[in-house]
Amino acid sequence: MSTTSVPDTAPAPAVQPPARRGLGSLRSMVISMVVIMVAGLAWFAMVPRVREITQPAVDVTSVAKQVRQETSWAISQPQLPAGWKATNVRFTAAGDGLRTWHAGYLSPEGNYVSIDQTQQATDAWISAQTSNGRAEGTLAAAGVTWQELSSRETVQRSLVSRGSGSTELSTVLSGTAPYAQLAQFAEALKPVPAS
Structure with missing residues (x-):
């Protein structure tokens, strides 16, 4: 009799999936x-x-x-007490061709105040300097009667003194300061010496 023997083959071990090293654990992610x-x-x-x-x-001062x-304009410059800080100064031609002297300051309280002066000011120039301010009254300061204007578009208040004649300057004091502080600024204005 012939016997054939079947080779004894053990079943192949099950293939293990590769280790999940790339996925990490929640603990590793938190760290x-x-x-x-x-x-x-x-x-x-x-x-x-x-x-x-x-x-x-x-x-x-130098500008x-x-x-x-x-x-040869008789421009003014404020002589302010300590605490005020000059922030900008310029002499430019406005949109309507009027040359304008401008100087801006910050008060000790943080309010902005500026002076703008020109000859033969037009209504358009006044309107531009005051942000289309509307008349609210008048006040007297530094021997001048100033017209009070307040802008509805911004928080700007202005004092306006219109020059009469062709050589007198119109002056606009504007800013975020209350009218009382604008009046103090007006009192501090002094003419710039000719030389």
Whole structure:
């Protein structure tokens, strides 16, 4: 008899799936997030930040003297007490062609006040300087009767003194200051010397 023997083959072991190393665990993900947040906070803490923007000093007096010499206009400049800061000064031609002397200041309380002066001011020039201000009354300051105007479009208040004749300057004092502070600003105006 012949016997054939069937080779004894053991069943092949089951193939194990590869380890899930790339997927990680929830614990690993939390640790990674904490490390990233700590690094981000450290970076944020080291970056310098500006707490206050300081503006360079503006020399109103030298520009005022130059305008006075070039135009022979009797422009005014305020002699303000300590605490006021000049922020801008210019002499430009407005949209209607009128040359305008302008100087802006910040009060100690943080209110903005400016002076604008020109010869032969038009209604359009007054309207532009006062942001289309509407008349509210008058007040007397520095020996002048000023017209009070308030803009409905902005928080701007203005005092206006219109020059009479072709050589007298019209003056507009404008800003976010109350009328009382605008009147104090008017009292501080002094003519710029001719030389």
